[in-house]
Amino acid sequence: MTSPLAAEGLELRCLLDNVQGLVDALTSIHWKKQQDAVCELSEHGMVITVEEWSCLQGRVYFRKELFRTYEYHADVRPRFGVSLGLLVDCLNTFTSSSGTTALELQYPGSDMQLTLKLVDANDTCIYAEMRTRIPDTLPRDYSIEDEGLPSYFAVKSAALKEAIDDLEWPGSSISITISSDPPGVTFKGEGHGDLQIEFLDNSQTDLFIAFHCDQIVSYRYKYKFLRATTANIPTGIMKDNRGSKLTIGAGGLLKVQHLISVRPSPTHQHHSDPSNTQQHGRVSYIEFYVLPDAEDGAEDGVP
Amino acid sequence: MxxxxxxxxxxxxxxxxxxxxxxxxxxxxxxxxxxxxxxxxxxxxxxxxxxxxxxxxxxxxxxxxxxxxxxxxxxxxxxxxxxxxxxxxxxxxxxxxxxxxxxxxxxxxxxxxxxxxxxxxxxxxxxxxxxxxxxxxxxxxxxxxxxxxxxxxxxQDLPRTLVQMPDLLQVQTLVERLKNVGDVLEVAVTQYGDLHLQVTTTMVSIGSEFRKLRVLGVRADSSTIEGASNPSARLEQALRNREASSVQVSMKHFTKSLQCHLTKPDASFCGVSPNDSCLLLMFQYYVPGTRQTDNSLSLHYRLPVLDPGVS
Structure with a gap:
């Protein structure tokens, strides 16, 4: 039986309540003006990926639970390229609607466009048609295997951002060391000067939301890549201050994961604890993968 | 003197x-x-x-x-x-x-x-x-x-049709965002009381259609365009019926003109001057405490129309 979606030649039709949530998530991976993104659609939701210099990748996972409705029908997962800046600017236009109606997204149009439409209560319609491209290259599929349990730690997002912002002063290359004895994390920058920031895991501070380290690991990363992982997160999201998790996998691959809350809609906001179960489903993931500095990347072990 | x-x-x-x-x-x-x-x-x-x-x-x-x-x-x-x-x-x-x-x-x-x-x-x-x-x-x-x-x-040479603009602050919020997408704004006014604001570039076409607004001057029955399913199709049909005018203006000019809200107008109208010579914005003020137009003051903005060949 053909689905109604297939009959219309569509692979995706979905309704999004909180456009601002998607704008915020995409803004977080928008680190420069001209940035090509690859959007992949699936039965689970949308993944938008941007890559830079093959050393830095940013991904936004917008799961289908974050949409009011999500209809998907395709044999092969559709992938298309768009300009990230343009997508953010377009979506932002839809946030100007004060009403409570949802944004409808459809793909593909007759010319493979992404179409967006929002009709509010007083007959005002905001619409957009974005041209899409066939992506030149497919994003690399980075992942960190759970085997051997890699070292990781999680802190409040604002604490991580503050540390990375402070490291701007020495700049250039930053080493991140996760050690088990004493348990803690050290960021060390050597450039115009030296700066060391230590996150210590002890009972007096509740800095760490999670911490795991079996064996000391230490790798260096380019400052500009590290900065990209936190610099563009909108202040509204930072205020929420959920968690950010950093994992160092085999070969020094660094994964930075942020959780951001996506409220159902501005008008349906509850003044409740953001960590309550009701809102657990309303979370979008933003991930960054950073490759270690090639020159002296293999610095595994005691620095 | x-x-x-x-x-x-x-x-x-x-x-x-x-x-x-x-x-x-x-x-x-x-x-x-x-x-x-x-x-x-x-x-x-x-x-x-x-x-x-x-x-x-x-x-x-x-x-x-x-x-x-x-x-x-x-x-x-x-x-x-x-x-x-x-x-x-x-x-x-x-x-x-x-x-x-x-x-x-x-x-x-x-x-x-x-x-x-x-x-x-x-x-x-x-x-x-x-x-x-x-x-x-x-x-x-x-x-x-x-x-x-x-x-x-x-x-004083008013357009044949003027439509009442929606809430100026709402339009301003919209236009502030459209400004990021392109620097030429297409403005279309129909005799059915529709106002279209749209930006078109090679990569995207984005805009907003405000419908069923109050009309001053020549008006027409909108039933001829009701069959069209989307805003662009409705506008195309209206232009074919010669019941709409569409012009391109500089986004910078339009955003500047929206600062007219500082004068606190009680009603704002938008229309295309005869021969598409300019986009006219007209503002009315009520006598305080009434809904009667105060004829002792008036404000008009005229925005130059861009040559479509330029964009």
């Missing part, structure tokens, strides 16, 4: 809080044109590019004891720096004076220089008086005054 009048409190607040701030957003220098019955502020009317703005007040709306005389049918026009005008009006309020006299004078800035024209604001308080001289240009020539007069008359 003589001009002397007393600004009323209402006149000061109209200018200082509403019209001068809105005009400052368009440009620093504007024309003031005084006639026997009207006081008119004009922007960019003697050059073709830029947003033209024309605010016309009955003399009673701003002044009392209004006296004017000149050899050019009692018409005087000059340019003034709006920042200086605004500053003079502001400090006259803090004076708490009983009367604010405005007068055209010629003074020597220094003994060695030639006399220069000024608009003098003299506020007399109970114990003190403050005199502020705002420098102005030399009075405009007869020919230039005539040009201003033409511009005024042109504004």
């Amino acid at each position: 003589k001009f002397k009048a007393f600004l009323t409190d209402h006149g000061v607040s109209l200018l200082e809080r509403r019209f001068v701030p809105a005009f400052e957003k368009i440009g620093k220098i504007c024309h003031i044109y005084l006639t026997r019955d009207h006081v008119i502020l004009l922007h960019n009317v003697l050059n073709a590019d830029g947003v033209q703005a024309i605010a016309q007040f009955n003399k009673e709306a701003l002044f009392e004891e209004y006296r004017i005389s000149s050899q050019n049918e009692d018409r005087i026009a000059f340019t003034i720096d709006l920042t200086l005008l605004s500053r003079a009006l502001k400090s006259s309020i803090s004076m708490d004076g009983d009367k604010l006299q405005v007068k055209l004078v010629k003074k020597r800035p220094t003994l060695s220089e030639r006399p220069m024209p000024y608009l003098t604001f003299e506020s007399k308080g109970y114990r003190s008086a403050v005199v502020q001289d705002v420098p102005i240009s030399q009075p405009l020539t007869r020919a230039d005054v005539q040009e201003l007069q033409y511009a005024l008359e042109m504004v």
